Amino acid sequence: MPSATHAPDTTATPLAEPARAELRLEAVLGVLSDPLRLHIVRKLLLESPDADRSCGWFGIDRPKSTLTHHFRALREAGVTRQQQYGLERRSRVRIEDLDARFPGLLDLVRAWQPAD
Template sequence: MPSTTRQRFVIREVPEPAGAPAPLPEPAVADLRLETVMAALSDPLRLQVVRKLLLDREEFDHPCGWFGFDRPKSSLTHHFRALREAGLIRQRQYGLERRSHVRVEDLNARFPGLLELVMAWTPDQD
C-alpha cells in the first residue's frame, strides 16, 4: 500500500505595525459562516489571494498591486471586498490604498483546518 505524505505548510506570521489604521467593517468572529467563507473561496483568484497572503507575505498587510494580477482595478476591488465581507481578510485604508491580510486567528478559531486546506491547494497550470 503506497504511503502518502502530507506537505506541512507554515503561515508566515508578521507582527502588526504600531499605529496601523483601524480595519474596515468586517463580520465578527461569531458571525463567520462556513457557507459564506466557502462561497468566497470558490473563485480561483480569491483562493489564490488568500493562499499567497498565508504563504508569501513579506509585510503585515499588502496592497492589491503586490499580487501581480493582470486584472482591472474594479475587478480586483470586487474580489477583495468579497473576501473581506466573508470574513477571510481584514483590510485597512492607508491613504488611497487598501491593504489586506488573512484573519488567521479568527478563521482557525471558527473553522479549524480550513487554512491548511487553502495552503495545500495548487492553482491549475494551464
C-alpha cells in the same frame, strides 16, 4: 538643499468586517470557490501571513474595479481584514479568527495545488 522625505502614513482605518462569531462556513467557502480569490488568499498565507498587502503586491493583471470587487468579497465574508492607509487599502488573512471558527480550513487552503 537636501530633498524632504515623507514618512509613510501608518495610521490605519479598519474597514467593516463580520465579527469572529458571525463567520459563516458557507460564506467563506463561497468566496474561496472563485479561483482568483483562492489565489489571493493562498499568496497571502504562503508569502506574507503577518503583513498587510496592497493590491499591487499581488501582481494580478486585472482592472482595478475587478480587484476591488474580489477584495471586498473576501472582507465581507470574513476571510480577510482590510485597512485603509490614506488612499491605499491593504489586506491580510484573518488567520486566528478562521482557525478558531473552522480548524484545519486554512491548512487545506495552504496545501491545495491548482490543476495544470
